[in-house]
Amino acid sequence: MLHFIPAPSHEEGDILKATRALVDSRVRKTVLEDDKNCQFRREYFDEIARLRLHSLTHPKEYGGLALSHRCYFPVLLEIARGNLAMSVSVSVTNLVQGAVAAYGTTEQKDTFYRPLVEGKWMGAFSLSEPQSGSDAAALRLAAKKVPGGYRLSGTKVWCSNAGSADLYLVMCRTSEHRTKGITALLVSKDTPGFRVGKLEKKLGLRASTLAELIFEDCFVPDSNRIGKEGQGFEVALSxxxxxxxxxxxxxxxxxxxxxxxxxxxxxxxxxxxxxxxxxxxxxxxxxxxxxxxxxxxxxxxxxxxxxxxxxxxxxxxxxxxxxxxxxxxxxxxxxxxxxxxxxxxxxxxxxxxxxxxxxxxxxxxxxxxxxxxxxxxx
Ligand SMILES: Cc1cc2nc3c(=O)[nH]c(=O)nc-3n(C[C@H](O)[C@H](O)[C@H](O)COP(=O)(O)OP(=O)(O)OC[C@H]3O[C@@H](n4cnc5c(N)ncnc54)[C@H](O)[C@@H]3O)c2cc1C
Known part of the structure; x- marks a missing residue:
């Protein structure tokens, strides 16, 4: 089998071996079928998460393994060898963990970060809109300030893990300032007024989901805001x-x-x-x-x-x-x-x-x- 040099050593090497074993015994076996049927398998994600492969750089106190990025990126590569789409899904969840770790309060870390790191929840990261792909700061999804939180109205598009995720990190517009008018909000999958639209058909990465997110007067409490109001673009860029x-x-x-x-x-x-x-x-x-x-x-x-x-x-x-x-x-x-x-x-x-x-x-x-x-x- 071909491999890159250098490979992580000792403890990290054991993690890579475990990843390879899981990928070969499960993920790789159904990759043709999953690609053909555009099927994301949550059970594989759960097995990956049980080994903490999706959160292995995160601290032990929150359920991570406190290992290095020199271990994490080769692990993503190893998962991708079995199925690229699964690896992309894992990496997206990791981005949500990263944002909450960097900008979340202690309370938010207990409520949101811990279940993400422990693998109970899967995350999605939603920035893109039809007119704001490459130009991400042009996003328009409105989040109107109301007592105790925000009311969201509008849509996001091309959100990986949509429909499979439990928690969505959504970038919204709270004022007209191009970058400082963006705020990051966490939206749970079962929040009233929030739903996932039709799954997109796509050329590649078919075994991970991609869809529109629809918000209809959806209330999100202040306690779900990551960072300050207006800090969302910084959160996304981080x-x-x-x-x-x-x-x-x-x-x-x-x-x-x-x-x-x-x-x-x-x-x-x-x-x-x-x-x-x-x-x-x-x-x-x-x-x-x-x-x-x-x-x-x-x-x-x-x-x-x-x-x-x-x-x-x-x-x-x-x-x-x-x-x-x-x-x-x-x-x-x-x-x-x-x-x-x-x-x-x-x-x-x-x-x-x-x-x-x-x-x-x-x-x-x-x-x-x-x-x-x-x-x-x-
Ligand atoms: C498989 C997949 C998964 C995705 N998952 C997510 C996700 O989880 N969350 C999320 O928020 N988004 C996601 N996206 C969206 C992705 O971030 C956007 O598609 C991407 O940023 C490009 O935006 P766009 O499609 O609007 O293309 P556009 O920005 O409209 O670009 C169209 C073309 O113009 C080129 N172009 C644009 N601007 C310039 C410029 N200034 N100079 C030169 N060329 C330029 C681009 O390179 C491209 O070739 C996903 C996309 C794909 C394909």
Whole structure:
């Protein structure tokens, strides 16, 4: 089996082994069926959460494992090797945990954070609206201040884990100021006036849910506000780096899986598996290994609580674009087998396309990087 170097060691290595065992015995076994049926399996998420894989960097006092990000990102990669969509669902829950950990009060940590970390609840993170995808600060979902809380009216779109999650972190507009007029509210799945719309059909990541959220005069108490009123954009941005490194890890799984799949296929198709195909796929693997080292460094920087925004954008951009190239090449080199779902590479190809969009498109990552470059030459 192919793997990246270095791998986490000792205690972290045991967690990776446990992840691999769970993925191979459960998640991987039904991936074709789940992709075909657009089925998210909550029971798999629950098993992942029982091992605390979704919250392993979080403190033990709240039910986490207090392990490093150098363990967490490889674990996400390992889950993604079995099913990219499941790994994305896990990482989204982790973002909600991260926001409540960073901005929640002690009371909110007991009420919301603990069940998320313990894996009793699954989270969803809702920022996007039809007119505010890349331009997230253009969001409009109205949260009107009323005694004791807020009344929400409007819709959000493209929310991963929608319909599967227990708790939604929703960014709302509380005043006209573009960024300081945004407030973060936690909405429980059974809140009156809140419902999940029709599940979206999508090209890739079909085994995780994506849907519209509908709010009809929905009351959310002040006690569910994360951070201060007007601090919601900051709350959302605080999770961006983690989200981007997570997607980079998931994308690397698509690369390593496509390389492994084509090599196994090549054993039975030696004449079709040309020298050109081998060289190309080996080069993709080399690029993935190099990006993995950057992910590894980004993880270390997060553990040291250091600035990582540039590196997060770099690895997200490079890994998701590499996943597109590697999976597309694998489909191509395998010919008719490449487009046959039973050979898996066509699913990896479809999933990889979604990875170039979620958590900021490739162009948005380029904008972040260009802004930094410009600032260096001012
Ligand atoms: C699988 C999946 C899961 C998702 N899950 C979530 C979720 O859980 N929560 C959530 O809030 N959102 C989620 N999203 C939404 C996602 O964040 C948005 O799709 C993304 O930010 C892009 O926004 P958009 O689709 O409106 O595209 P647009 O912003 O309209 O962009 C369209 C195109 O224009 C390009 N573009 C936009 N602005 C610029 C610019 N300034 N310069 C150059 N090019 C530009 C983009 O790169 C893209 O190619 C998900 C999306 C996908 C595909």
């Amino acid at each position: 999770q961006l780096d983690a989200g981007r490194i997570s997607i980079a890890s998931v994308a690397l799984a698509a690369v390593i899986e496509s390389v492994e799949l084509i090599w196994k296929w090549g054993k039975n198709n030696q004449e079709a598996f040309s020298a050109h195909a081998r060289h190309t796929m080996a080069t993709h693997y080399a690029a993935a290994q190099a990006i993995y080292l950057a992910v590894w460094e980004a993880a270390a920087l997060r553990d040291q609580k250091q600035e990582v925004t540039q590196l997060a954008s770099q690895v997200k951009l490079l890994a998701s674009e590499l996943a597109m190239r590697a999976t597309s090449d694998a489909v191509h080199f395998m010919g008719v087998d490449g487009v046959n779902p039973n050979f898996h590479v066509e699913r990896l190809f479809r999933d990889s396309k979604a990875l170039t969009i979620v958590e900021g498109t490739s162009q948005v990552q380029q904008l972040v990087l260009v802004r930094e470059m410009d600032s260096l030459f001012e």
